[in-house]
Amino acid sequence: MKKVLALLLAVMLVIPVLAACGKKADTSENTNVTDNNDKDNNQDNQNQDQNKKKVTLSFVHWRGEDKDAFDEIISRFNEKYPHIDVEQTIYTSEQYVSTAHTLLQDGEAGDVFTSFPGAQFQTIRKGDLFDDITNQSFVSKFNEALITAGLEDGVQYAVPFQMVYNQPVYNKKAFEKAGVDFEGAMKDWDSWLDACQKLKDAGYVPIAFPGGDIGPGQFMNSMMMNLEPDEGIWARVLSGEAKITEDWWVKTLAHFNELNSKGYFNTSANSLKHQDGINMIASEEAAMLATGSYAISGILAKNPDLELGIISPNPASEGEKVWDGIHNATFLLGINKKSNHKEEAAMFIDFLTEKEIASYYANTTGQQLTLKDVEYTSKELMEIGEVWGPRKTRTQPRFFITDQDVQNAVLGSIQDVISGTEPQKAADNAQKLIDEILSR
């Protein structure tokens, strides 16, 4: 017994030293390996760039689905600029909201980083972590009207890269099978319920609703868009002039309740994660997924045979219909003000926005982009452009809830309703939280 103990202690004493040595050897080896690779791949470039110091950029974002596409883009970037390596770090979008501004602070992470418009953009801007990119040449490659989410007081802090529709994705064949007409379903609230019933009768879960993570934040947009068509509504809630106990939000919650209690959502809607929602629609268990167009690539990766489109309920009557759907310019590319490699970071963004690279990204990941010059060849992308381009879409309302705590309270009221709370009561509770937040 004593021997074993002595051995254990000896191991504990020796290993840290060994590990420390091993670690050093390991890292130096690693850099060697990458060096060699670069030399093999780009001997010509290497000669030119020999004098330049090797730089590793950190690129942080939340699109786990796009990891492979970015890997490819990074390797092409590396071919062009052998002295710059890019390391991507990916968070879940939920975690990203709570950690991004902290992890950017010391300038070591996120030389190039992405952010969500609205609350997160504001937090990072207030923390003075955006480098001013107004005069960067790549800004002119963007469609001016679509990058205002990164603009504040005439300064461009970041540029939204993706143009997404935050409204349900639907399986066309399932609609056909259930005899649901695309345009008809979007007519008014009753026609939406009718469509759901038909899908349910045909054996589908009408809507996969990932209430466990991003579902409430995404679907609330379509669900409220015509009940309160004024885009200034959330600013008024934040200033205390409007309350979410008013009719428009209570009715939105009542609609959520209706969908859930009639079995038009999957069971256990509050704990479904987006990944599981993707699985549900990919396996044709569900006919719709209530998140957004950005989910399409993930779904097709699981089941390439599906034909998908995007759709949005009209929560009001036909006469009250102001908006057809929801769009949002997001994935705001920015440069960390505290970064030591701002020049290289700008080169990377510039590279991302080149026509060929951007088109590759758009088509492999199924994302519409905010750039002027992109060639969409993917079937889904072209079709979404055709069907939704001409329609009147509203900028994602949630984007205007610029206080993270207020946003949590609003989304919480949806989860409350799914858990069985009366809509009016859920709205009351959430408004109480908002009052507290505003009065503190």
Place this chain on the structure above:
Amino acid sequence: MNKKIIRNIVLCLYALAILLPLSIIFFATFKDGTELFQNIAGLPRNFSLDNYYKIFVEEKFVVYFLNSIQTTLTSVFLTLFFGSLAAYFIIRCNKILGIIIFALFAAGMMIPPQVNMIPLYNLISSFGLKNKLTGLIIANIASTLPVAVFILTGFMRSIHKELFGASKVDGANEWKIYSRVVMPLSLPSLSATGIFLFVMHWNDLLYPLLFITKRAKKTVPLALLDFQGQYVIDYQMLFTGVAIASIPMVLMYLFFQRYFIAGMSAGAVKG
């Protein structure tokens, strides 16, 4: 007779409650995405090592592993070393000072890490120790010294006072008494405390979450958490990460089971 059968049934049922979840997770690491959902609880159709390959080669999991090993072992060793020195001081210095120092450390056991994490975060930043394993190690030591001092002092108090006197007469200085007499006698409590600390440091999430943002410096639990973002739809990859992260613990547990159980319980009783 009947009693015995019921007893065995109860024991086996609970064993199943432990084993079933673990085996589902373990088998999942050999399945691909589609098989996982068609065949959740069953044995994998063919034991494919693809996931492991992917994690080790593409994810460079070895790096996280080495980070964790280095951080944990250094933290454990230094905590034990500094802790035992402090414990020795407490039992050897004058009584009132001993009580004061002991109370100071014991009070630390009441402070949950969430209480001081915010200033600690700033402190580590301002020392330039963010994204450095050294920063993590220092935070680990600081936060677990109270438990270590508490357990070790308790043990050293039980060593007969005459021993010190006898050594003194033999002309040994304090360092010699500490290293030649007290440490060997304290081996059982040192190993128990060491294991308790090992499990705590290896599994800790909060400090890495706060201090480490660079991939090359991530520890295993933090890397696991990040897998959530990376493998949004691949449970099997997540579980392969879980399996790999658990290997050192499982091995240590198999070899040093008795000390493990003793150490963890001592930690619970004392800490």
Place this chain on the structure above:
Amino acid sequence: MRASKKIGFFIIPALLIYGVFYVYPTVLSLFYSITDWDGVSPAFNFVGLKNFINLFTNDTIFIKSLTNNVKFTLSASILQFLFSLGLALLLIKNTKSNVFFRALYFFPTILASVSVGFIWTFLYAPNIGPIDQLLKSLGLEWMIQDWLGDKSIAIYSIAVVKAWFHVGQMIVIFVAGLQAIPKQFYEVAKIEGASALQTFRRVTWPMIAPAATIVVAYTTIQTFKAFDLIYTMTRGGPNYSTEIIATNIYNVAFRSNKFGYAAAQSIIFLVIIGAITFLQFKLVDRYETN
């Protein structure tokens, strides 16, 4: 006296690290708790006790975190207590099979909370999750719940995980307590013709009370600090129904950027944990002196 001087060096490293990196930040927390510092900008104002007043009079979420903590602690403690005591009673003797079962039950304790969180999130997953699948195949569909999504049961679902995680550790403590009971006590009880229940109440229970105190106190403190498990499983959701103080402090500090306010929360947290720890020492002390 000379010895004391020389020995002074022994305390320096521990005191230095502990002082600078644990005590000092704790004192700073106390300081920040009376400011409105956002953790990012260089300037902040002193607000006196405003943070504390807001916490108790104007912050439903904080009060909710407190009550959630109590719910979580009570349910996890009860589960952990009953399971560990019950199983320990079956595993008192050091037979080969008993040692095996104890080691097996202990196993989850060595896993990382992050790992346990992942494992159980998957087990609880709706529809595809093994628990729902199992219930379906047993024809028990009506038992299926939205385990982590229903705000009225999510916190208890996590309490079950907590118990699964640490019952084995508590068994060991109980077994140690049970083994310390002299055999004669049981023989006497047998001679007097006491039933199993009577024996438990008259002999076993009084003798293992110290162990029981340790188990309850340890679970209480652990559940108050259970940051990792909740952070990995639900991040406090849905709608704050699994938010406990530890996760709330983290969220307020790092998601809402209210460092000063979070510091005030952490001071209250400190007082609570301090009180529980103090109580634990008192109780264990009382049993030991008896």
